[in-house]
Structure formats: C-alpha cells, structure tokens
Amino acid sequence: MARFLVLQLARLGDLAQTRRLLLGLGRQAAALGGEVHLAVDHSLAVLARRLYPFAVVHGLPAHGRPGLDARAAADRVFESRQALAALAGMAFDRVFCLNFSPMGMAVAAMFPPEVQRGYRMHAGQTDKDGVMRLVFRLARNRRGAGINLADIWAHLDDEPLAAALVNPAATARGGGLGVALAGREARRSLPPEMLAPLVRTLFLAMGGTRVTLLGTAAQAAEARALLRRLDSPVREACLDLTGKTDLPGLVDAISGLDRLVTPDTGAMHLAAFCGVPATAFFLSSAWCHETGPYGAGHRVFQAVAPCAPCLESAPCDQGLACRAPFGDAGLPRCLAGSGKALLPAGLVEYATDCDALGALCRPVRGEDPTLARREALRAFLTRRLAGVDGADVPGGLEPAGEYDTETDWVLPPAGRPARGEW
C-alpha cells in the first residue's frame, strides 16, 4: 500500500496551492491502493478536510499568537502529542515537508531520511532536496524567476499531475463580483480610494448584479471605507461579509462568484481552486510568476517597477512607486474591456495558463521587462523538473550554466538512494 504524508503548516493560500501535489499523490494512492495524509495547523483542519476529502487530515499546533506564557505554550504543543505519535506510528513511503519551518522539519525527522522530501532533517541536520536548493538559488533573483510555488511543491514528487488537471476551468458561476480586501500584508493591497473605481468598472462591465466583500474581521473597517467610496448603485449591490464567514463559509461565498477581485490572497487561491475567475492585482513583494492564481482563465495586473518584487520585511524607500499605476485612469478602461486602452506604464496584464512545467502568466498587454529571462528559465526548469514530458523543450541553456552546481551533479540527492543505480 502506498502511503504519503504532506506537511503543509503554512497559511490558507498555501493550503490551496498544495492541490497539485496532493492530487498527484491521490492518483497514485488510488492506483496502488493507498492513503494520502495531510498535516496542517489546527485552524485549517476543517477547511483542509473540505478541500481534500480524499486525504486523512491531521491538525497540529503550528500557529499561535504572540504573548503566550511558557506554560500555555507548552499546553498547546503537548496537546498534540497523540497526533504526532499517531503519525510516527505509520509507515509512509514519502513525507513531504513543504515549509522552510523548524516545526515542519521536526515532524519530518520522525521518519527515515530516505522517505523525506522537500525540507528535511535527520540526526539534527536540516537539509533541502535538490529542487529546494535550486529554488533558493533562484530566489536570489526573484525578478527573473518564473515558477509557481504550487509547481515547486508538485515537482518534489516524481509523478506530478498535469498542471491543467489541477483546478477546474475558470468560469463565471452566477453569483456576481467578489472583492477580497487586504491580505496579511497591507502593502501588497490597493487602498480603498484606488480599489473603488476598479470595482465599479468591473461591476458595470459584468452587468451589475451583486458585489460581495470578503475578508476577516480585521478588514471590516477597510470594507466600510471602500463602501463609502462607491457610488450608490454599486454600494446598494454590496453584501459585506467581512468578518462574517468562517473558512468553509468563505469557500461557499467564493465558489458561487462570477469573478473575484483581489490582491495576492488566500481568497484568490480559493477562487482558483473553485474555478472562479480572478482579477488579481500584484504589487510590492507579490510576484505573480511565483504565486499567481493557478490554472487557465485568470487575469493578473502585475506592477513591474524596477524595484519589484521587493522584500516583504524591508520598509519601502521608493514611496510605494509600484502602487501608483493602479490609480491611473487607464487601468479602469483596460478592465472595462477596451481593446484600444493603453495599460499604464509600470503594469503588465497577464492571462494565466498551463504548460508542461506548471502554471504560468502570459503577457497580453504592457511591456514585460522580464519575459525573455523568464522564458529561458522556464525552459531550463522544464527540462530539469518535468522529466520526459519536458525533455524536448529547447532554450534556457544560460540558466543551466548559472543554476546547476557541482553538488547537483556529483552528490546523490538526499534520500534518493536509487539514483544512479541500474
């Protein structure tokens, strides 16, 4: 029996982006007779069961709030000893640790090194699979990078599912327009005064039925600010659900929409998961070639200022220059569907799609300063990661020289004893 464990201890969006890996493993488990197990933070366990009904979901204490005293922290953690013991008692064929997190690696370390994939730990030594080492090298030049996070995780396995089979085709579902308010990083979102004309334009372009505002309770004030800036026909069509849905409720709300307007958020990934078209605004540290909506049929407007994508943790010393083009009057005209409208300088519009490597964003409007570099890199990565399916993709020889290292070539990849054996 094939038995797989995926450790996804990050946030909502990451959980949705794990679908390609999980579906691929699910397919293998079904073919061979087996099980897929998924470990997530307690707060995501219910949602995980809903998103991945074929998986056995385990809740672990991965997230907490700062300010706990030592005893309370100990109580939280030790509540899960049984869950950890249950995992440790199972013989997994492969254990995928997807997060560069000491907690994830600590769980992985309960299993032999030869079954660990992704981030790993054995005898106290943390390490990364070759794919992850490569990804860290790519991250030194994020601007030229071009592989979706979901595909990095999927390629930790030898038999990833075809990218086009991961999410349903993006199609209007009849429930009007959804608006996701700011994600966790406010700098990556548009302020209400910029968002309002864009929402209005899309509302009208879609026939003006209903607008649903989505977000946590922390974003309720932002929703009210947006409502104040909308003219009355739009405002009257608005249903403000910020702070009023739990995670399954959020899935319910999103899954019936015609389109979701969003920055790079967990809601965006849920929309893609449900096959709801997204219109996504990517700026600041968000880079759609890394975390864009997965699958074909979404629109992305990416800020391509020379400083983008920036480091999330570093303060901006450019006066949020990447945000300005989203306030340009040209953008609503583009959103309205005018073929003649010029996209404001500093933005590129992409249509999402899939190829042999995974999900990608194809430029449809605006000047894409990183296209050539990205295409070369994807060609290289396709040959490297997509196996026989990608073997015939030409180009990308320069990145091969840049990113292949002696250790890749000479040393056996961690935990893959069969490599090089006949």
Place this chain on the structure above:
Amino acid sequence: MDGRRGLRILVVLPMYGGSLPIGRHCASALSGLGHLVETFEAPAFYGAFEALKTLRVTSDRLEYLENSYLQVISQAICAKVETFGPDLVLALAQAPLSRQALKRLRRDGVATAMWFVEDFRLFTYWEAFAPYYDVFAVIQKDPFFERLAAVGQQNVLYLPLAADPAVHRPLELTPVERRLYGARTSFMGAGYANRRVAFAQLLDFGLAIFGSDWDGDAVLGPRLRLDGRRVTTEESVKIFNAADVNLNLHSSVSTQSLVSGGDFVNPRTFELAMCGAFQLVDRRGLMDELFSEDELARFGSVEELKERLGHFLAHPEERAGYAARARARALGEHTYARRMERLLDFTAGRIAGWPAGAGGEGALAGLPEPLRGELSALLRELSLPADVSFDDLIVAVRSRQGLLTPLETSLLFLDEWKKQYVK
C-alpha cells in the same frame, strides 16, 4: 594495442552509484589494453560528505561546505594530474570534477573525456558541464547529439554500455550457492517504481528479487532475497548464473508506463549476455543494432512479459540457444575493452596532436644486459608493454602495493639519479 603507444590514463571514478562499477571496468579494460592507468578513488572521499551531514548546522551552511569540499576534491584530481601527467583524464558520470578544474585542465592541455552513462532526459546537469570536456561519450543518440551541439560540444561519441568478460562469465555454482542465489525467475537491481508495479504481477512465476531500495513493498517483500541489501558485482554474476530466467526491465520512476520503451540499453543487458545467462528484456530503441532478435528475448508490455515468461520457463532448450548466441555476440562486440579502444580512437581523431609524443626513452634502453632480462619479467608482471617508457615504468612501480623488491628500489634510485645527475 593498436599502433598507438601505451598511454597514461587517469580514470576519475564517481563517488557512488551505478556508474562506479562501470568506471572500474573501464580502468581494468584500459590496463588490459596495455595503457598505464591510475584511478582517482572518489568513493574514498564520500565519507566526508556523509560526515558533513552530521554537523547539525544550517542547511545553507551545509550546502556551502559541500561545495567547498567538492572544490578540494577537484583540486586533488588536478594535483594527481600534475604528478601523473596523463594523456587523458577519463571521467564517469558524476565524477567530482568541477567546472573550474576542467577549465584548468583545458588550459594546461590535458585532454578530458566524459562517459555519460545516464539518461540525458532525466539527468539534465550535462547541460552545464558538457562544454568543459574535450570528448563526451554517451549512451544515446539523437536528439542528444543535437542538444550537445547546442551547448557547444562537438566531439560526441555514441558509446553503448558493455560487460567485462573477466567478471561477467559463466560459472559453475556450488549447491549452496544455487540455494542462496538461485530462482526460476530472478531480478537483480534497484526497486524503481515501474518495477515494483510490474513485478507484483509475476508472483506466480517463482519470482525472486535481489538488490536494494525495495523497502516497504508488502507484496514483493516476501520475494526479496539477501535481506534486500545491495549486492556486489561478484554476487550479481552468481545470481545471473543461477536463474532459469533473468528479468531485465529498464528502470523508470513512473508507474504510468511500466515498460518505458526508452532508447539506451542498460549494463545488465550486456552483463547477462556475457554471463551466458538467459534474459527477458524490455524492447529499447537502440537494442536492435546491439543484439539481434534471436540473441535476446524481448517484451514490449507486461502482458507480453507474462506470456513469454511462461513460455521460456517451459522451454529450457530455447533459453540455452538464446543465451549462447547472446554471449557470442557480447564477447565479440560488447566488451569494455572494445569500448575503450573506440573511445581512444575517437579522441585521437578529434583532438589534433593527441596523444603527444612518447614520454622519454624506452625503459630497457641503456640498461646492462643482465638487468634487461630481470626487467622484462617485471614489465610482464606489471602488464606493461616491452617498449614502455622509463617514466611510465617509474609511475607503475611507485603505484605498486606492498613491499618493493630490490629491483624496484633500484629503479627508483635510477630515476632520482637521472633527475639529479644525468644531463
């Protein structure tokens, strides 16, 4: 040896894996052809990499240390080249030669060759390393040739795998060995995904499995022999000899297509043939030019495998016919010695002025007559040709294991005298 003088060849082995025994067979074949061969024993350095993984440092630091140590090994190879002065450095896939070291060897005029005994579609690192070798020998044809040309490698040689008749040979097994290694249907090799799924359908055919990486397979577990450990080359020869039918299914990490239908032919095919052992092998794109249909019994699907397996288990006389014909073909055409000859011929044809002139006068020249007789015996013992140069003889003497004889010590003395006192 053909008209070419005896060459000095440094064989750089990989640290681990399937190309390691192939490297050793190459070194042995080159010696057998009369060349002076040294091997860079990379496996001896592998323990340090494993030790690095026990440091408990950050993963970034670990990667840095691995890179740094690899550079040290590369420098060790360069130092070995300086001292040994080879005409050719032959590296096997995964040999620990950095690009920096390869650039240095090229700058110093040392010819380098890589025998890339891997699937280019799966191990794509060749893209970054192939341009730095003077000759690149491969086990696949187009489009690999075309791809190598695109990265600037023009000296590409198709060099299929082979077997060593001194190692892979028919054996008379003892009853104990037959019990230990024998089976009606046998497979020796690593537990790749396609094999696991395919072999699970062969339990009715007296299947036994030898080799590593089969852990955790509940269906095949009871058929696993020798505790699923990696078997030595010597043991594999006994396994081949002890089976009625040897299965040979080329590996794949995919379970979507169990018989992958790829192009290159694996070493097991040649080894089984050279042993005179019967095999059922999956069809490969490049197989027909290596063996004919009446030399190797083939299958193209698991269904066909089952059908043919049942047939051949019931017809030992047919098995014997196939095995004898395959062995004759392998002995005639598929030895490592033939491959090495081909590689050297190709290198000579592609690198102008290679090999450079002989390294000094013949070893016997200028020696007193009684010594010449004694030295001739030593040359035979060292498998060196009669016209070996004095310098090559000294290299061979220095690399001998154990205690030196008075003659050998005298030769080392003479070498020093030549350096210090002879004009």
